[in-house]
Amino acid sequence: MTKQIHVGGVPIGGGAPVTIQSMTNTPTQDVKATVDQIKKLAAAGCEIVRVAVPDMEAARAVGKIKEDSPIPVVVDIHFDHKLALEAIAAGADKVRINPGNIGRYYVKQVADACRLRGIPIRIGVNGGSLEKPILAKYGRICPEAMVESAFQHIRLLEQYDFTDICVSLKSSNVQTAMRAYQLMHCRSDYPLHIGVTEAGTVRMGTLKSAVGIGGLLALGIGDTIRVSLSADPVEEIYAAREILKAAGARREGPELVSCPTCGRTRIDLIALANQVEERLKTVDKPITVAVMGCAVNGPGEAAAADCGIAGGVGEGLLFQKGEIVKKVPQDRLVDELFELIETL
Numbered sequence: 001m002t003k004q005i006h007v008g009g010v011p012i013g014g015g016a017p018v019t020i021q022s023m024t025n026t027p028t029q030d031v032k033a034t035v036d037q038i039k040k041l042a043a044a045g046c047e048i049v050r051v052a053v054p055d056m057e058a059a060r061a062v063g064k065i066k067e068d069s070p071i072p073v074v075v076d077i078h079f080d081h082k083l084a085l086e087a088i089a090a091g092a093d094k095v096r097i098n099p100g101n102i103g104r105y106y107v108k109q110v111a112d113a114c115r116l117r118g119i120p121i122r123i124g125v126n127g128g129s130l131e132k133p134i135l136a137k138y139g140r141i142c143p144e145a146m147v148e149s150a151f152q153h154i155r156l157l158e159q160y161d162f163t164d165i166c167v168s169l170k171s172s173n174v175q176t177a178m179r180a181y182q183l184m185h186c187r188s189d190y191p192l193h194i195g196v197t198e199a200g201t202v203r204m205g206t207l208k209s210a211v212g213i214g215g216l217l218a219l220g221i222g223d224t225i226r227v228s229l230s231a232d233p234v235e236e237i238y239a240a241r242e243i244l245k246a247a248g249a250r251r252e253g254p255e256l257v258s259c260p261t262c263g264r265t266r267i268d269l270i271a272l273a274n275q276v277e278e279r280l281k282t283v284d285k286p287i288t289v290a291v292m293g294c295a296v297n298g299p300g301e302a303a304a305a306d307c308g309i310a311g312g313v314g315e316g317l318l319f320q321k322g323e324i325v326k327k328v329p330q331d332r333l334v335d336e337l338f339e340l341i342e343t344l
């Protein structure tokens with residue numbers, strides 16, 4: 001099991017539920033726009049948010065953003081330790097920085113400032129920005145090079161007795177990212193922030209993230225996730241929630257299972273599944289609901305579901321844990337299903 005760190009009041013690692021993160025794309029110095037976006041992200045299910053800190057004005061804005069943010073705020077800093085120190089003083093809940101990029105002398109200052117405020121540091125290794133000596137050693141971007149880079153940063157912090165760390169090893173290549181996280185998982189117990197970076201637009205980016213993040217989660221690897229999409233960041237939260245659910249990493253609210261349809265299908269299953277999915281949005285019970293295309297195989301194939309419906313000609317079946325409850329006229333199927341759900 002990984003060590004546990006805390007970002008604001010949110011635990012990461014050590015068996016805590018896998019958390020969802022995102023990043024604002026408003027100018028951080030525009031406090032109102034940034035806070036508005038954070039509130040939308042939080043309402044969608046984001047639990048930790050990161051803001052870019054490219055200059056002093058942005059670093060100073062962190063304090064005001066923190067005042068109105070409903071969730072912990074992580075500051076994303078590249079190279080400049082002064083920005084880190086300013087953002088930490090302004091109240092940041094975590095710093096994402098690569099210690100190896102800011103010079104040893106300044107690493108101690110940043111580590112001391114974080115320790116004093118009790119906030120962690122994320123070492124954010126990115127395949128696209130590996131240190132030149134490591135790239136020269138391996139000759140290319142590869143998982144081993146990324147992990148070596150992470151350990152160089154880790155050792156720098158550990159030299160100053162700073163171990164309040166989490167690590168990310170992102171790559172836009174799914175296989176590279178997955179292998180890097182697997183290697184890191186074997187060699188370290190620092191919590192892992194997992195993601196596939198620059199994954200793309202909503203459809204392809206969600207698919208790449210589902211494979212990369214979901215695959216790792218299914219193997220028990222990963223403590224917090226960020227889906228990176230070229231889209232409104234709220235889309236990242238929707239995708240992250242679905243990935244967590246699909247990977248079985250976090251169970252909240254209902255899950256719909258529906259059959260792919262085949263030559264035995266006797267109802268308009270696609271419309272029925274969409275209708276049930278829509279109505280399930282108002283249900284928060286952790287149940288599995290099945291919508292199946294035929295009465296012959298449906299209840300049996302969906303025996304693991306808590307309840308469900310199976311279509312027939314003119315009438316269908318309502319079933320609970322694989323057992324038929326009753327026959328129902330087709331136009332009453334969905335209503336009867338939700339009446340049953342209410343009793344669960």
Ligand code: SF4
Binds near residue numbers: 266
């Ligand atoms: S549940 Fe029935 S209709 Fe659906 S895939 Fe299975 S056999 Fe075909």
